[in-house]
Amino acid sequence: MIKDILITSLDQIDTPGGSVLHAMKESSEGYTGFGEAYFSQINQGAIKAWKRHKKMTLNLVVPVGKIRFVLFDDRDNERDFQEVIISKDNYCRLTIPPMVWMGFQGLSSGASTLLNIADIEHDPLEVDKRSVEQIEFNWSEQ
Amino acid sequence: MIKDILITSLDQIDTPGGSVLHAMKESSEGYTGFGEAYFSQINQGAIKAWKRHKKMTLNLVVPVGKIRFVLFDDRDNERDFQEVIISKDNYCRLTIPPMVWMGFQGLSSGASTLLNIADIEHDPLEVDKRSVEQIEFNWSEQ
Numbered sequence: 001m002i003k004d005i006l007i008t009s010l011d012q013i014d015t016p017g018g019s020v021l022h023a024m025k026e027s028s029e030g031y032t033g034f035g036e037a038y039f040s041q042i043n044q045g046a047i048k049a050w051k052r053h054k055k056m057t058l059n060l061v062v063p064v065g066k067i068r069f070v071l072f073d074d075r076d077n078e079r080d081f082q083e084v085i086i087s088k089d090n091y092c093r094l095t096i097p098p099m100v101w102m103g104f105q106g107l108s109s110g111a112s113t114l115l116n117i118a119d120i121e122h123d124p125l126e127v128d129k130r131s132v133e134q135i136e137f138n139w140s141e142q
Numbered sequence: 143m144i145k146d147i148l149i150t151s152l153d154q155i156d157t158p159g160g161s162v163l164h165a166m167k168e169s170s171e172g173y174t175g176f177g178e179a180y181f182s183q184i185n186q187g188a189i190k191a192w193k194r195h196k197k198m199t200l201n202l203v204v205p206v207g208k209i210r211f212v213l214f215d216d217r218d219n220e221r222d223f224q225e226v227i228i229s230k231d232n233y234c235r236l237t238i239p240p241m242v243w244m245g246f247q248g249l250s251s252g253a254s255t256l257l258n259i260a261d262i263e264h265d266p267l268e269v270d271k272r273s274v275e276q277i278e279f280n281w282s283e284q
Binding site: 015016017018019020021022023024025026027033034035036037038039040041042043046047048061063064106111113115117121122 | 157158159160161162163164165166167168169175176177178179180181182183184185188189190203205206248253255257259263264
């Protein structure tokens with residue numbers, strides 16, 4: 001387990017006409033303030049990797065589909081990977097602190113959707129990027 | 143148009159592997175604080191109606207599917223209805239102040255998903271409910 005990564009189980013509530021899915025409360029563990037909320041959609045098999053935020057804490061929830069998140073920690077001379085697959089079958093919130101590399105892959109047919117509740121607004125100057133090849137990981141193996 | 147309802151157009155950004163969809167920033171019009179974010183899913187044809195929040199301001203975004211929102215304002219001896227259909231074809235955020243009745247209906251095949259970014263945490267004591275029949279509206283007509 002990578003230091004300061006949180007995985008928090010969330011409730012799904014069945015109601016007539018469709019479910020209610022919890023995402024985040026002001027009082028939730030991992031909440032560090034509200035800066036911006038946005039969605040990212042990912043097609044089956046597609047990979048978006050790699051990004052590292054210097055200031056932003058990410059809080060990720062997957063209300064639709066199934067997404068594999070891969071985290072890579074190279075702080076403090078470590079080289080640790082951690083993988084989490086989130087869907088309705090494992091419905092949880094993934095909290096990623098600054099300075100951890102992150103990539104993700106769509107695993108369900110059609111597009112999967114993640115919500116990021118971030119504690120600062122989008123700022124390209126605080127994002128480091130590497131191409132998918134620049135951090136070696138076997139995305140085809142599951 | 144019902145007083146204090148905001149409809150704010152939002153950006154969809156095409157990126158390789160899937161779109162990024164804006165939802166809300168701290169600096170956005172309609173943002174009144176963060177209390178809780180949750181999803182509500184609605185099956186095709188299903189109706190969830192009616193609710194009125196006494197304290198909560200709702201900020202609603204639809205990243206998946208197509209949802210018809212119907213608002214009913216009976217403040218100040220008015221009887222005004224307003225209808226908004228939100229999907230990727232009309233991608234916007236709907237801000238609903240306290241004391242306006244709200245109902246919604248799923249319009250796309252499969253389930254549609256809304257995100258509510260609310261300025262207080264869920265509190266059943268601040269919610270008024272009426273059954274769908276108690277406020278007359280022709281849900282079958284579009």
